[in-house]
Amino acid sequence: MGKKIKKEAEPLPKDVFDPLTIESKKAATVVLLLNCTEEEILAKACEAIYKFALKGEENKITLLELGAVEPLTKLLTHEDKIVRRNATMVFGILASNNDVKKTLRELDILNSVIAQLAPEEEVVTHEFASLCLANMSVEYTSKVQIFEDGGLEPLIRLLGSPDPDVKKNSIECIYNLVQDFQCRLAIQEFNAIPPILELLKSEYPVIQLLALKTLGIITNDRESRVMMRDCQGLEHLLKILENKEFNDLHIEALAVLANCLQDVDIMQQLQLAGGLKKLMNFAENTTFPDIQKNAAKAIVRAAYDPENRKILHEQEVEKCLINLLGVENDGTKAAAAEVISAMSENLASKEFFNTQGIPQLVQLLRSENDELKEATSLALANLTTADQNNANAAAEADAIEALINTLSCKRDKAIANACTVLTNMATQEALRIMIQGQDIMKAIIQPLNSSNTLVQSKAALTVAAVACDVEARIEFKNSGGLEPLVELLHSKNEEVRKHASWAVMVCASDEPTSVELCRLGALEILNEINLSIKRKNNFSEGAYNRLLNNNLSLKYCQTGYLSSNDLIPDGFYDAGRIKTGTKLLPLKELALQKPSDRRAIILINSKPSLTSTTLSPTEEKSESPVQTATTASKSFIKEKGTRKGKLRKEEEKSKEEEETPLSSKIVESNVGKEWCLPSDQEFCHYISEVTKSILPITNLKEQIEALAKYVAGKMGGPVSKESLHEFKWEHHISEIEFQLKSNIVPIGLIKKGTFYHRALLFKALADKIGIGATLVRGEYNRAWNEVKLVDQTNKGVTGLSSLPEEFIVDLIFEPGTLLKIKSREAQNYKLL
Numbered sequence: 001m002g003k004k005i006k007k008e009a010e011p012l013p014k015d016v017f018d019p020l021t022i023e024s025k026k027a028a029t030v031v032l033l034l035n036c037t038e039e040e041i042l043a044k045a046c047e048a049i050y051k052f053a054l055k056g057e058e059n060k061i062t063l064l065e066l067g068a069v070e071p072l073t074k075l076l077t078h079e080d081k082i083v084r085r086n087a088t089m090v091f092g093i094l095a096s097n098n099d100v101k102k103t104l105r106e107l108d109i110l111n112s113v114i115a116q117l118a119p120e121e122e123v124v125t126h127e128f129a130s131l132c133l134a135n136m137s138v139e140y141t142s143k144v145q146i147f148e149d150g151g152l153e154p155l156i157r158l159l160g161s162p163d164p165d166v167k168k169n170s171i172e173c174i175y176n177l178v179q180d181f182q183c184r185l186a187i188q189e190f191n192a193i194p195p196i197l198e199l200l201k202s203e204y205p206v207i208q209l210l211a212l213k214t215l216g217i218i219t220n221d222r223e224s225r226v227m228m229r230d231c232q233g234l235e236h237l238l239k240i241l242e243n244k245e246f247n248d249l250h251i252e253a254l255a256v257l258a259n260c261l262q263d264v265d266i267m268q269q270l271q272l273a274g275g276l277k278k279l280m281n282f283a284e285n286t287t288f289p290d291i292q293k294n295a296a297k298a299i300v301r302a303a304y305d306p307e308n309r310k311i312l313h314e315q316e317v318e319k320c321l322i323n324l325l326g327v328e329n330d331g332t333k334a335a336a337a338e339v340i341s342a343m344s345e346n347l348a349s350k351e352f353f354n355t356q357g358i359p360q361l362v363q364l365l366r367s368e369n370d371e372l373k374e375a376t377s378l379a380l381a382n383l384t385t386a387d388q389n390n391a392n393a394a395a396e397a398d399a400i401e402a403l404i405n406t407l408s409c410k411r412d413k414a415i416a417n418a419c420t421v422l423t424n425m426a427t428q429e430a431l432r433i434m435i436q437g438q439d440i441m442k443a444i445i446q447p448l449n450s451s452n453t454l455v456q457s458k459a460a461l462t463v464a465a466v467a468c469d470v471e472a473r474i475e476f477k478n479s480g481g482l483e484p485l486v487e488l489l490h491s492k493n494e495e496v497r498k499h500a501s502w503a504v505m506v507c508a509s510d511e512p513t514s515v516e517l518c519r520l521g522a523l524e525i526l527n528e529i530n531l532s533i534k535r536k537n538n539f540s541e542g543a544y545n546r547l548l549n550n551n552l553s554l555k556y557c558q559t560g561y562l563s564s565n566d567l568i569p570d571g572f573y574d575a576g577r578i579k580t581g582t583k584l585l586p587l588k589e590l591a592l593q594k595p596s597d598r599r600a601i602i603l604i605n606s607k608p609s610l611t612s613t614t615l616s617p618t619e620e621k622s623e624s625p626v627q628t629a630t631t632a633s634k635s636f637i638k639e640k641g642t643r644k645g646k647l648r649k650e651e652e653k654s655k656e657e658e659e660t661p662l663s664s665k666i667v668e669s670n671v672g673k674e675w676c677l678p679s680d681q682e683f684c685h686y687i688s689e690v691t692k693s694i695l696p697i698t699n700l701k702e703q704i705e706a707l708a709k710y711v712a713g714k715m716g717g718p719v720s721k722e723s724l725h726e727f728k729w730e731h732h733i734s735e736i737e738f739q740l741k742s743n744i745v746p747i748g749l750i751k752k753g754t755f756y757h758r759a760l761l762f763k764a765l766a767d768k769i770g771i772g773a774t775l776v777r778g779e780y781n782r783a784w785n786e787v788k789l790v791d792q793t794n795k796g797v798t799g800l801s802s803l804p805e806e807f808i809v810d811l812i813f814e815p816g817t818l819l820k821i822k823s824r825e826a827q828n829y830k831l832l
Contacts, residue, residue, distance in 0.1 A: 027052055027062060034071035039080040046075065046086030053093045060097040069094070069103050076112040085125045088116050092128030095135035101142070110136065110145050117154035123163045130158060130169035137176035146173075147183050152190065159195040168207050171199060175214040184218050193218070193227045200236050205248060212240075212252035219259035228256075229266050238275050241282055250291045258298035264307040271311055280320045289329035296324055296335035303342035312343065318352045325360045330369045337361060337375035344382040353383055354393050362397040370411045377406055377417035384424040391425045400425070400435055404443045412452040419447060419458035426465035433469075440466055441476040448484040453493040460488055460499035464506045473506075473513045482507065482516055489525040494537075497529065501539035505546050511569060514550035519586065523547050523554070527580060554584045560777030564788075567767040568775075571677055572604040573744070574760055577777060588675045591744050600733050600745045602757065604764050605680045606687055682748025686714065686761075687768050695769040703771055704787055704809060705816035711762045712815035715753035719812050729754045756783035758811040773809070778830050785809045786821065 030052075033045040049068060052059050063069070075087035091113065094100045104110075113136075116129035133151060136142040146152070151173075158170040174192070177183040187193070199211035215233070218224040228234065233256075240246045240253045257279070260266050270276050283295035299317065302308045321343070324336035340357060343349040361383075364376045380399065384391045399421070406418035422440065426432040444466075447459035463485060467473050476482065485507070488500035504522055508514040517523070526544040530536045548555035549566065556562050557578045573587050576599045590601055690710060697703045712718060719727045732752040736745050747764070750757050756777065762785050763775040774786040788804040807818040808826045819826040 027059075027068075028066050031063070031066045031068045031071075034068065034075070039078075039083055042075060042078070043080070043082045043086050046072070046083065046090055050086060050089045050093060053090060057097060060094055060100055063094065064097075064100055064103060069100065070107065073104075073107050073109045073112065076109065076116065081122070084116065085122055085128075088113070088125050088132070089128045092131035092135075095132040101136060101139065104136065105139075105142060105145075110142065110151070111149045114146070114149050114151040114154065117151070117158060119157075123161070123166065126158055126161060127163060127165045127169065130155065130166055130173060134169045134173040134176065137173050140180075143177055143180060143183075147177060147180070147186070152177060152183060152186055156187075156190050156192045156195060159192075159199060164202070164204050164207065167199065167202070168204065168210065171196070171207060171210045171214060175210055175217070178214060178217045184221055184224070187218050188221075188223050188227065191227075193224065193233065194231050197228075197231055197233055197236055200240065208240075208246075208249055209252060212249060212256055216252060216255040216259065219256055222263070225260050225263055225266060228260055229263075229269060234260060234266070234270060234273075234275060238278060242278070247288060247291065250286075250288070251294045254291070254294040254298045258294075258301040261298060261302035261308070262305060264305060264311075267302055267305075267308050267311050271315065276311070276315050280315065280317060284320055284323050289327075289332055292324070292327065293329065293331040293335045296321075296332060296339055300335065300339045300342055303339055306345065309343055309346040309349065313346055313349050317343065318349055318357070322356050322360065325357070325364065330367065330372045333364060334369075334372045334375035337364065337372070337379040340379040341375070341382045344379065344385075350383060350387060350390065354390055358383060358390060358393045358399075359397040362394060362399040362402055365399065365402040365406060370409055370414060373406060373409055374411045374414040374417065377403070377414050377421065381417045381420040381424070384421050386424075388428060391428060391431060394421065395425060395431050395434060400431075400438050404435075404438050404440055407443045407447055412450065412455050415447050415450070416452075416454045416458040419444075419455070419462040423458070423462045423465040426462070426468075432466060435466055436469065436472045436475075441472055441481060442479045444476075445479060445481045445484060448481065448488065453491065453496050456488055456491065457493065457495040457499050460485065460496065460503045463503040464499065467503065467506050468509075470510055473510060476507065477513050477516055482513070482520055486517065486520045486522045486525065489522065489529065494535075497535065498537045498539055501526065501529070501537060501543045505539055505543035508543060508546040508550050511550050511571075514547050515586065518547060518551050518554055518584070521583070524583070553587075556775065556777070557584050558582075562763065562775040564772035564774055566775075568604055568764045570605045570607045572764075574602045574756070575599075576601075587677070587744070591675055591678075591742060593743065595737055595741055595743055598743060600737055601743050602750070602760060603678070603680065603744050603746045604683070604760070605677055605746060606684050606768075607677070608679045608681075608684070678744070678746060680746035680748040683746060683764075684748070686710075686748065686765060690765050690769055700771070701789055701818070703769075704766075704773075704789075704818065707762060707765060707769075707771065708809050708811055708816040711758050711765065712811050714751070715758045715761065715811075716751060718815055721813060724812075727752070727754070729757070754781055755812060756781055759783035759785050762809065762811055782830060784830060785811070787818070789818070 027049070030045050030048050033041055034049075036042055036045070049063060049072075053063060072087050072090055075083050076091070078084050078087070091104070091109070095104060110133070113129050113132050116125050121129075133146060133155070137146055155170045155174055155177075158166050159174075161167055161170070174187075174196075178187060193215075196211050196214055199207050202208050202211075215228070219228060237253045237257050237260075240249050241257075246253075261270070267276070270279075279295065279298065283292060283299065286292050286295065299312070299320075303312055303317075317339070321336045321339050325333055327333060340353060340361070344353065358380070361376045361379050364372055365380070367373055367376075380394060380403075384394055403418045403421050406414055409415060422435055426435055440462075444459055444462055447455050448463070450456055450459070463476065463481070467476055485500060485503055488496055489504065491497050491500065504517060504526070508517055508522075523544065526540050526547070529540045530544055548558070552562060552566050552568060553571075553573050553575070555566070557575055558580055560577060562568070571587065573590075575584060575590070578584060587601075587603070690707060694703055694706045694710065697706060716727065716729070729752045733745060733750065736749050737743060747757070747761055750761075753761070759775055760783065763773055766773040766785070772787065775783065776786060777783045785808070787807055787809060789807060790804045806821040808821060808829055810817040810819060810829060813829070819829055
C-alpha cells in the first residue's frame with residue numbers, strides 16, 4: 001500500500017478577498033467601521049459602540065468627539081433590519097446626553113427614529129426608539145418636532161405593547177409631549193385615555209406613576225375629564241386610593257381626582273357612587289401627611305364651584321375639615337384652611353364655621369409657619385366678609401392681636417389677608433375701638449411701606465376703615481403714617497390709588513390731619529390725579545374736596561370761595577390768592593418769617609392764648625389799636641417747658657420796656673421757641689356783642705342788615721364811592737404790622753378795613769351766630785358776602801313762599817343794603 005497524501009483545500013477564486021478577523025480595542029477604529037458597506041461589520045460595530053456607550057457619560061462624549069453620530073444617523077435607514085436595530089439601540093443610549101441631543105437636533109434624525117416605531121420592527125427596536133424619543137422630548141423644540149412628524153400616534157399604539165420597557169418609554173414620552181396644549185388636544189383625537197388607564201393595572205409602579213402623571217396633565221382639559229368619566233376612570237382612581245400597597249401612587253391619583261372634581265356632573269356621579277364619602281374618609285384616616293394634604297387639596301378644587309359647594313355641604317364636609325385642622329402636619333392644616341376659604345362662599349357653611357372653625361383658625365394664625373398663617377388668614381378674611389357674626393366670633397377668639405402680629409410676617413398674601421380681616425371687623429364700632437386699642441395705627445405703617453401692590457391696597461383700605469375716629473387719626477399722624485399713605489397716591493396701580501385716596505379722604509376729616517396732609521403734598525397729587533381721565537376715581541375727588549373743606553384757609557386761598565356751609569374755624573388765615581398746586585405755608589412758618597412788604601395775612605382766632613393777658617371789654621376800649629397790637633404780640637411765642645409763674649414775671653418785666661424794643665426782642669427770640677397762636681381779644685369782644693344784640697333778632701333780613709352795619713362800624717364806617725380812594729386803610733395795616741413785627745394781623749386789630757377785611761369779618765361773625773353767608777374773593781382787593789333770603793310777602797296762587805333769592809351784602813358804601821345778585825348795583829359793588 002502506498003503512503004496516504006493529505007487532500008488540499010480548494011483555492012478561492014482569484015477575485016475574492018480572503019476572510020480577515022480583526023480584534024480592535026480602540027473606539028476610534030470601530031467608529032471608522034461605521035462607514036463600511038458590509039452589513040455584518042456594521043451590525044457588529046453598532047453593537048460594540050452600544051456596549052461602549054452604556055459604560056458612562058464620558059464614553060458618550062468620546063463617541064460624539066470621534067464623529068460617530070453622523071454615520072450612525074445614516075444607519076437608521078439602512079436596508080438591513082439588524083443594522084437598523086443596532087443603530088437605534090445606540091441612539092436610545094446616546095440621547096440621554098445633552099451635548100448629543102443638541103447634535104441630533106441639528107442632524108434632524110427624529111423622523112427616522114419615529115419610523116422605527118412601525119409595527120413590523122422588532123420589539124427591541126421599539127424599545128430603544130421610544131427611549132430615544134423619551135430622552136429627546138424633554139426639550140421643547142424636539143417636543144414640537146416629534147408631534148409635527150406624527151410621533152404621537154405610534155407612541156399611543158405602543159402603550160399596548162407586551163414589552164414593559166416599551167410601555168414605560170412610550171408613556172414617558174407621551175407625558176413630556178402633553179405638556180404642550182396642541183398635544184393634549186391630539187390625545188383626545190387618538191382616544192389615548194383608555195390605553196393610559198390600562199397602564200394603571202401594570203405590575204410595574206414606574207409605569208403606573210407615569211400614567212397617573214400623564215392623566216394629571218391631560219385632565220386639565222374639560223374634554224379629557226369627560227372621557228375619563230365615560231371610561232370609568234374614577235373607579236380606577238378610587239381602587240388605587242383604597243389599596244394601601246399603592247401608597248406611593250396616592251398623591252398622583254389624588255391630583256387626577258382633583259382635576260376631575262371641578263366638573264359638577266363628575267362630582268354628582270362620584271357622590272351617587274359613594275366615592276365622595278370615601279374620599280373624605282380617606283382624607284381623615286390616612287396616616288401619611290403628604291397624602292392627607294393632597295386629599296384636602298382635591299376637595300379644594302371641587303369647592304371652587306358653587307354647585308360643588310352645595311354637594312360638599314350635603315356630605316358634611318365641614319366636619320371633615322374641622323378634624324383636619326387638628327392634625328399635626330402644617331401642610332394638611334393649611335390645605336384644610338384653603339377648603340374653608342372656598343366653602344365660605346356657601347352661606348350655610350359660613351354659618352357652621354361661626355362656632356366650629358373660627359376659634360381653631362385663630363389659634364393656627366399664631367403659628368410660626370408662614371404658609372399656614374397665609375391659609376388661615378385667607379379663611380378668616382372670607383369668613384368675616386359681609387358677616388358681622390363671624391367678625392364678632394373672631395374677636396371673641398382673640399383674633400385682633402394675632403392679626404396685628406401677622407402684619408409684620410414675611411408673606412405678602414398673609415399680610416393682605418390680615419388687613420382684610422381687620423377691615424371687615426372695623427365696620428362695627430365696638431370692634432373698631434378694640435382694634436384701635438391694639439396699636440393698629442402704628443402696625444399698619446409697615447404694610448403701607450410694602451413694595452407689593454396687593455399689600456399696599458389692602459393696608460390703605462384698613463386705614464380707611466379704622467381711622468374713623470379723631471384719636472385714631474391723631475395716633476396715625478403722630479406715628480408717621482401719613483407720609484407713606486400720601487406716597488401711595490403716586491402708585492400706577494389703580495386699586496392702590498383708589499384705596500389710598502379713600503384713606504386720605506377719611507384722614508382728612510379733621511383740620512390738623514388735613515393740614516398735615518396738605519403739607520405733605522396730598523392736595524397737589526390729588527389735583528393731578530383728578531385732571532387725568534384714566535387715573536381719577538370717585539375717592540380722589542372726594543379726598544380733594546374734603547382736604548379743602550377741612551383746610552378752609554387753603555380752600556379760600558386757592559378757590560377764592562367759601563360756601564355758607566364752610567364755617568370759619570379759629571386759626572383761619574387769609575394769605576391772599578395762590579395758584580392751584582401751590583403750597584400754602586402753615587401759619588406757624590409764616591409767623592416766624594421776618595416782616596416784609598407782602599400783603600398782610602389776616603388771622604381769625606377767638607380762643608384765648610395761654611400766655612396772653614386777659615383784658616376786659618372796657619380795658620380794651622381804653623387802649624389804642626397800637627397798644628392792643630403790642631399786647632396781642634406777646635402771645636406769638638412761648639418758652640418750651642416754662643412755668644406760668646415765670647411767664648407772668650417776664651410779662652410784668654416786659655411792660656416796663658418800650659413798645660418798639662419789645663417787639664424787636666420778640667422777633668429776635670423766635671429761634672428755639674415754640675410758636676403759639678396769638679389771641680384776639682377784640683374779636684372775642686365782637687362775638688360777645690353780636691351774640692347779645694344781633695342773635696336774638698328773629699327776622700333774618702334784619703339780622704343781616706344789623707350785622708353788616710356792625711361790621712362796617714368796626715372797620716372804619718361807611719365810605720362813599722367818591723372818597724373811596726382817600727380811605728387810607730393800607731397805612732393803617734402797615735402800622736399794625738410794624739408794631740407786631742409780623743405779617744400776621746389778627747382781624748380784631750383792624751380799625752380801617754377795605755372790602756376783603758369787612759367781608760372776612762362779616763363771614764366769621766355770621767358763622768358764629770348761625771347766619772348762612774358765603775365769602776367770595778374778587779379782583780383788586782375786592783371780596784363780598786352772598787346771602788339767600790325768601791320774600792315772604794310775595795306769595796303765589798298756591799300760598800307758598802317764592803324761591804329764595806341771592807343778595808350781596810353792602811359793607812362799605814351803604815352798610816346793610818342788600819343788592820340782588822344779578823342787579824347792576826351788585827355788579828358795580830364787585831367790579832367798581
